[in-house]
Amino acid sequence: MLFIMTTSLISRSQEPFGPVPTQSQLDWYDMERYAFVHFSINTFTDQEWGFGDESPQLFNPTRLDCRQWAKVCKEAGLKGIILTAKHHAGFCLWPSKYTDYSVKNSPWKNGKGDVVRELSEACKEYGLKMGIYLSPWDRNRADYGEPSYIEYFRNQLTELLTNYGDIFEVWFDGANGGDGYYGGQRGRRNIDRSKYYDWNNTIALVRKLQPNCIIWNEVGPDIRWCGNEQGSIGETNWARYDYSAHIPGEPDNATLRSGEIDAPNFVPAEVNVSIRPGWFYHKFEDLKVKSLYKLTNIYYNSVGRGSTWLLNFPIDCEGRINDIDAKAAIEFNNYLKSIYKENLAKDASERTVDNSMTVSFKKAVTFTQLILKEDIRKGQRIKGFEVEALINGDWKTIAKGTTISHKRILLLPETTASEVKIAFHTDASELIFPKVEIYNVPELKEPEDMESYDFDRAKWKIVSPDTVAASQILDGNKKTMLWLDKGFPVDIVIDMTENNSISGFRYLPDQGDYFLRGIITHYEFAVSMNGKEWTNVSSGEFSNISNNPLWQVVKFDKKIKTRFIRFRAIRNSKGWGDFGCAELDVLK
Numbered sequence: 001m002l003f004i005m006t007t008s009l010i011s012r013s014q015e016p017f018g019p020v021p022t023q024s025q026l027d028w029y030d031m032e033r034y035a036f037v038h039f040s041i042n043t044f045t046d047q048e049w050g051f052g053d054e055s056p057q058l059f060n061p062t063r064l065d066c067r068q069w070a071k072v073c074k075e076a077g078l079k080g081i082i083l084t085a086k087h088h089a090g091f092c093l094w095p096s097k098y099t100d101y102s103v104k105n106s107p108w109k110n111g112k113g114d115v116v117r118e119l120s121e122a123c124k125e126y127g128l129k130m131g132i133y134l135s136p137w138d139r140n141r142a143d144y145g146e147p148s149y150i151e152y153f154r155n156q157l158t159e160l161l162t163n164y165g166d167i168f169e170v171w172f173d174g175a176n177g178g179d180g181y182y183g184g185q186r187g188r189r190n191i192d193r194s195k196y197y198d199w200n201n202t203i204a205l206v207r208k209l210q211p212n213c214i215i216w217n218e219v220g221p222d223i224r225w226c227g228n229e230q231g232s233i234g235e236t237n238w239a240r241y242d243y244s245a246h247i248p249g250e251p252d253n254a255t256l257r258s259g260e261i262d263a264p265n266f267v268p269a270e271v272n273v274s275i276r277p278g279w280f281y282h283k284f285e286d287l288k289v290k291s292l293y294k295l296t297n298i299y300y301n302s303v304g305r306g307s308t309w310l311l312n313f314p315i316d317c318e319g320r321i322n323d324i325d326a327k328a329a330i331e332f333n334n335y336l337k338s339i340y341k342e343n344l345a346k347d348a349s350e351r352t353v354d355n356s357m358t359v360s361f362k363k364a365v366t367f368t369q370l371i372l373k374e375d376i377r378k379g380q381r382i383k384g385f386e387v388e389a390l391i392n393g394d395w396k397t398i399a400k401g402t403t404i405s406h407k408r409i410l411l412l413p414e415t416t417a418s419e420v421k422i423a424f425h426t427d428a429s430e431l432i433f434p435k436v437e438i439y440n441v442p443e444l445k446e447p448e449d450m451e452s453y454d455f456d457r458a459k460w461k462i463v464s465p466d467t468v469a470a471s472q473i474l475d476g477n478k479k480t481m482l483w484l485d486k487g488f489p490v491d492i493v494i495d496m497t498e499n500n501s502i503s504g505f506r507y508l509p510d511q512g513d514y515f516l517r518g519i520i521t522h523y524e525f526a527v528s529m530n531g532k533e534w535t536n537v538s539s540g541e542f543s544n545i546s547n548n549p550l551w552q553v554v555k556f557d558k559k560i561k562t563r564f565i566r567f568r569a570i571r572n573s574k575g576w577g578d579f580g581c582a583e584l585d586v587l588k
Contacts, residue, residue: 142183
């Protein structure tokens with residue numbers, strides 16, 4: 001007798017298996033996609049990380065419109081917005097009574113404005129949830145590193161969690177300690193990340209003020225980081241994680257990407273990525289907004305691997321989501337709706353035997369995607385699966401995998417079959433069968449790489465270091481690198497063989513396994529007409545480069561005429577050893 005059932009979730013077990021999610025985590029999972037917005041004093045200084053000494057007078061958006069943010073997010077299919085209420089520079093987007101470094105001392109609305117309030121009202125109008133990002137690191141505060149700062153931090157957190165309605169997620173960031181202004185006491189503040197913030201009491205405060213709020217603190221306690229800012233989680237992605245064994249700010253990226261199969265806590269992963277290379281708005285990135293192809297692949301590698309997707313919009317100097325970004329996000333959402341219109345498994349019959357499920361179609365169908373949705377209310381059970389298709393009377397394996405969790409999207413070769421059989425592997429005594437969806441999605445073509453250079457680099461010569469690898473930084477191959485076994489500083493000197501007027505430079509870190517290699521974080525850039533006498537024209541840091549190892553662009557105040565350029569690595573992301581450089585270029 002054939003057992004017929006729909007493709008709804010089927011449970012034969014009521015007993016939990018391993019750690020289980022809270023209702024807040026389940027609600028968060030169901031959101032799938034939501035927005036980040038980065039907006040601060042950095043927007044007006046063209047920086048990724050402000051130093052903390054920037055004047056509040058610089059903050060003056062001319063057409064700030066949080067309703068436009070909400071409208072764009074709604075049309076893009078996003079379910080909420082998380083606002084960077086305070087980034088590392090310490091500037092506050094609400095009139096906090098605990099500091100003068102906020103919108104109340106800016107010319108915007110004559111100091112009477114409140115970005116957090118305006119966004120809260122816009123989210124309510126458009127039916128979106130609202131979240132708050134509050135940086136634990138503050139490069140402006142004189143007492144950062146002292147116990148008094150923790151009281152200040154919690155006071156600000158209390159303001160944000162009591163004055164603006166329901167908050168669905170709080171984001172704390174893992175960047176903690178380093179160079180800063182610190183109230184005029186310029187220097188480097190290092191903290192003990194395992195003890196300084198007393199996270200247990202801060203988390204208890206969030207639980208008290210917003211009981212249903214999800215907390216992101218890099219390693220938990222409710223959700224964890226995906227281990228990169230490029231938009232993907234591991235193909236094996238356990239929601240299990242040992243929160244107490246990891247320290248915020250000192251992540252084990254590999255473990256963050258995969259989770260821990262035997263861990264005691266339910267801590268699923270969130271994938272955060274910006275729609276542009278940077279998190280804050282830079283006009284030169286207007287042509288770098290992610291394509292439909294890239295956004296679609298991020299979706300497959302985030303939501304399609306059992307995570308949620310936090311998509312960032314850098315708010316521009318007018319105070320709006322740029323039209324280019326809005327168009328890309330809305331186009332992507334419309335594309336998603338178009339490709340998932342017809343579930344070919346909707347009218348199919350299913351039968352289950354032991355831990356396998358067979359989906360039978362009324363007639364052979366052609367498909368390219370299989371979506372599995374695990375019922376995780378009683379815990380994540382499935383640790384592996386194989387997919388076979390009945391093609392012209394023969395069973396052929398078309399896919400294998402490990403975890404499924406909330407949703408798993410399998411991209412398959414175009415297949416025409418009359419039946420699909422899926423065998424599941426679990427250590428649980430009983431299996432909860434996933435929901436199955438099947439679609440025929442046309443292949444999306446990757447756009448041609450339009451990378452260009454302002455100068456003809458064929459004539460350029462490497463002066464130092466004298467290595468074969470050094471010449472590779474001019475050939476445009478992102479997978480090659482300069483890799484030197486020596487201490488710091490390290491110089492790359494290039495003879496352009498003719499005089500050029502340059503307006504800046506850009507550096508691309510090694511695009512290989514950058515978790516294991518040193519990436520340049522602090523630099524000096526000098527010019528020379530003869531290769532002997534040098535003039536330093538720029539120095540500083542590449543903010544957040546370890547997590548976002550893309551092109552780093554530095555603009556000078558004015559054009560400079562030179563023949564030789566010298567790029568000096570002062571410090572790397574590891575604090576020791578070698579450094580990697582895939583490419584170095586200058587701007588007209």
